[in-house]
Amino acid sequence: MRFLSKITAGFFIALLALPAFADLPQNVPQEKAYGFQPAATEVARQIHIFHNLWLMPIITAIVVLVTLLMIFIFIRFNRKANPEPQRFSHNSLVEVIWTLVPVLILVIIAVPSFRLLYLEDVIPEADLTVKATGSQWYWDYEYTDPAGNPDKTVSYSSIMLEADEAKAAGKPRLLGVDNPLVVPAGKVVRVIVTASDVMHSFAVPAFGVKIDAVPGRLNETWFKVDEPGVYYGQCSELCGKRHAFMPIEVHVLPQADYDAWFTKTQAEYATLHALDGAKLALAN
Helix, strand or coil: CHHHHHHHHHHHHHHHHHHHHHHCCCCCCCCCCCCCCCCCCHHHHHHHHHHHHHHHHHHHHHHHHHHHHHHHHHHHCCCCCCCCCCCCCCCHHHHHHHHHHHHHHHHHHHHHHHHHHHHHHCCCCCCEEEEEEEECCEEEEEEECCCCCHHHCEEEEECECCHHHHHHHCCCCCCCECCCEEEECCCCEEEEEEECCCCEEEEEHHHCEEEEECECCCEEEEECCCCCEEEEEEECCCCCCCHHHCEEEEEEECHHHHHHHHHHHHHHHHHHHHHHHHHHHHHC
């Protein structure tokens, strides 16, 4: 009993200590840390609320109740305390309770769960649309002009930096890329996700975003980040031997900085495309 009481006390102390991990620095995952990354979008904040205020109390209460019931059974019905075994086979009241209570718990969980799923799935009117195509083992990003103007589109590949390159660039190992996804702060960004070869998954924990990239299929998600910064994610679908080397780096910039970046990037890639076109013409 003393051993069990120590375990129970340690369990509750660990639960009380969980909020301390919410003070982790923003944007960058921390080594040996556990728990959610700080939320950068309303969807991520609602996911945290759903987990911390609904799921955790409910599953904690279930664990405590089942543990106490098991301890009671061990003490009350062991061979020493109960040498003559009971002869009954069932109890109708207990069976009704253990059927109805789980149903009630699932209904209680379902209400905020459906509300959260609706928030994730219903995409507001987008200010920017980006197509993310997963390939073994990198991401292609294509910016689509809302007005359908082909002259205002940009596309490029985003490939993980090697350890020495990431260190030189001041980026975290296995997360830094050569060409990050860049979006404006405070704008609704719609992301169209697909894949060119096998299944991948576009996941950025701080945004509350995780959606499969399936060859031949277009999936959609969205996010709106109010605070400028650098955020990281990774492919979250096993996609081959270099699955662990397919990160996502997102730069969220103030609108003026984003406009300057887009204009500069558009000019750079237009020049590259022109050079490629000239080389192809010479080759023919």
